[in-house]
Amino acid sequence: xxxxxECNTCFSGANCSLRSPNCTADxxxxxxxxxxxxxxxxxxxxAVVVSGWHRLxxxxxxxxFQSVELENHIRRLHGAVGNxxxxxxxxxxxxxxxxxxxxxxxxxSSPPDDGSAPASVVATVPYYPPYKEQTGMFDGRKYRxxxxxxxxxxxxTHHNSTTKNKTIIEFVTSPNNPDAVLHRPVLASSAAIVxxxxxxxHFTHIPAxxxxxxxxxxxxxLSGHAGSRLxxxxxxxxxxxxxxxxxxxxxxxxxxxxxxxxxxxMLGVVKVMLANLHGDEDIxxxxxxxxxxxxxxxxxxxxxxxxxxxxxxxxxxCNYFKRIREPSPAYAWVKCEREEDEDCYEALLKANxxxxxxxxxxxxxxxxxxxxxxxxxxxxxxxxxxxxxxxAEQYEA
Ligand code: PMP
Numbered sequence: 001x002x003x004x005x006e007c008n009t010c011f012s013g014a015n016c017s018l019r020s021p022n023c024t025a026d027x028x029x030x031x032x033x034x035x036x037x038x039x040x041x042x043x044x045x046x047a048v049v050v051s052g053w054h055r056l057x058x059x060x061x062x063x064x065f066q067s068v069e070l071e072n073h074i075r076r077l078h079g080a081v082g083n084x085x086x087x088x089x090x091x092x093x094x095x096x097x098x099x100x101x102x103x104x105x106x107x108x109s110s111p112p113d114d115g116s117a118p119a120s121v122v123a124t125v126p127y128y129p130p131y132k133e134q135t136g137m138f139d140g141r142k143y144r145x146x147x148x149x150x151x152x153x154x155x156x157t158h159h160n161s162t163t164k165n166k167t168i169i170e171f172v173t174s175p176n177n178p179d180a181v182l183h184r185p186v187l188a189s190s191a192a193i194v195x196x197x198x199x200x201x202h203f204t205h206i207p208a209x210x211x212x213x214x215x216x217x218x219x220x221x222l223s224g225h226a227g228s229r230l231x232x233x234x235x236x237x238x239x240x241x242x243x244x245x246x247x248x249x250x251x252x253x254x255x256x257x258x259x260x261x262x263x264x265x266m267l268g269v270v271k272v273m274l275a276n277l278h279g280d281e282d283i284x285x286x287x288x289x290x291x292x293x294x295x296x297x298x299x300x301x302x303x304x305x306x307x308x309x310x311x312x313x314x315x316x317x318c319n320y321f322k323r324i325r326e327p328s329p330a331y332a333w334v335k336c337e338r339e340e341d342e343d344c345y346e347a348l349l350k351a352n353x354x355x356x357x358x359x360x361x362x363x364x365x366x367x368x369x370x371x372x373x374x375x376x377x378x379x380x381x382x383x384x385x386x387x388x389x390x391x392a393e394q395y396e397a
Contacts, residue, residue: 010381024352025382026374030177030330033375034290035224038283045275048268055260065252066093067263073270074235078209080277081284082319083199085211089237090244093263094251097197097218097234101134101171103254104214104236107246108169108191109142119167120146124186126178126333126361128195131171143169148362149186167191172212175204178361178369179311180329182207197221202287203330205318213239221330221373223269223283228262284320291328294372294379298332298386305390308344309335332370333358344368351389353382 008016010023039046060067071091078084094100109119121135125148135145146152149170170190174183175198182204185192194212198204200222219233220226238244273283295313302310313327334355336344345357345368358367372379 011377016377019377022352023381024354025385026354026378027370027372027382028354028356030221030371030373032221032224032226032373033378034294034373035283035287036375038281038286039224041281042272042276046268046272048265050261050264055264057260058256060260065248065256066091067260067267070263070267070270073267073274077270077274078237080274081201081206082209083201083206084196084215084217084237085209086237089215089239090241090248092236092238092244092247092251094234094236095255095259097195097216097220098130098134099251099254100216100234100236100247101130101193102138103247103250104193104216105135105138105143105169106250107238107243108167108193108214110167112142117166119143119169120152121169121171122146122149122152122187122190123171123173123362124149124183126176126358126363126367127171128173128177129360132362143167152187169193171195173197174199174210175329178331178356178358178367179333180204180313180327180331181311185212198330200287201284201318201320201325202291203328205316205325206320207316208319214243219266219269223266223273225266225269228265233262233266288321288325288328291330291372292326295327295329295332297383298372301383301387301390302332302334305393307336307338307341307393308348308389309337330371330373332372334368334370336366336368342366348389351385353385353389 008026010020012018012020059065062068074091075086078086094103105121110116118141121143123131132145135143139145152168168187168190170185170187170192172183172185172192173195175181176183177198192212193214193216194210195216196210197218198221199210215237217235219228225233236247238247276282299310302308311333313329315324315326318325334344336347341347343365345355345365348355348368355368355370357365358369359365
């Protein structure tokens with residue numbers, strides 16, 4: 001049994017320790033439970049106790065909404081991992097990525113009443129669905145969701161009237177959710193928001209520190225603290241002072257700076273990660289080990305299949321580990337190869353595997369996303385169902 005498990009159709013009873021045979025494997029959510037064993041080993045060092053009198057104020061003792069101490073530790077972590085250039089950037093905290101998605105789109109759009117056309121917000125297929133959902137929720141005078149980059153690429157190279165004087169805000173995810181590809185902005189004239197949620201050595205090699213003008217990071221996929229929603233657990237690194245100020249103002253007016261408690265908890269978590277870098281308890285070595293072994297196991301089984309295939313990821317040199325590392329993506333981007341499996345999500349559901357259809361990512365229904373981030377128990381059930389699916393091919397004509 002696991003301390004923080006969510007019981008589902010596969011696991012019931014005390015601590016979800018009872019396993020039901022032949023249950024449906026749920027590989028839909030990107031819930032980062034693979035990191036739970038790390039934190040159970042560091043339970044005492046990462047624990048935070050908050051007394052009732054503590055942190056009543058809207059602001060920290062410096063009169064700010066953001067903890068300077070947490071900010072400094074996050075800067076140190078980026079420096080030590082070598083995954084982002086922080087010295088010339090401002091840091092803006094948010095409650096979760098969805099809040100910062102809105103804050104950054106707001107900050108990059110022109111101010112109200114300046115007479116300019118609404119900014120077009122775009123992304124490249126397959127893209128993380130909240131970019132469209134969140135932007136669409138606030139479609140209005142200053143910005144709107146305006147489709148995918150393939151339709152804009154031609155227009156911007158010809159510099160025709162549709163793109164002249166138009167602000168284009170491009171979401172880029174690197175490495176990408178769902179397929180783990182490292183991406184750069186594709187539209188030359190866009191203001192890019194580069195989401196580096198997975199740009200940590202658990203999930204990808206680190207070729208060089210990222211240095212885009214606007215970058216997004218989150219604790220969710222770094223430490224695994226997805227549940228700490230009401231606090232500063234997501235941050236943007238922003239080069240331009242004015243853009244940073246507008247993003248900061250958005251968060252301030254949206255949630256009045258949110259939870260000081262969570263900042264304290266995240267500070268404890270970052271301190272533990274920093275103290276263990278390159279030692280026996282390095283969280284990235286742990287994370288990479290788990291994710292690499294999952295990818296190996298899944299690839300080995302799927303390589304025997306003619307029905308389903310996975311994206312290909314080569315081993316690459318990593319500047320953090322200082323060696324060539326094997327792939328360890330957060331998700332498998334599965335393609336159904338057979339003519340009749342046009343809806344890959346449905347095909348896998350029939351094999352008792354719940355996935356997330358490629359359609360939400362702007363991609364074809366031939367693709368579906370399989371999360372590899374959940375607990376060991378969940379992954380074991382997934383492997384059983386995938387193995388059954390692949391073995392069944394042998395008995396077919
Ligand atoms: N960005 C991307 C591309 C993601 O896939 C995820 C997690 N699914 C997040 C951000 C995490 O968001 P949050 O910080 O709101 O948990």
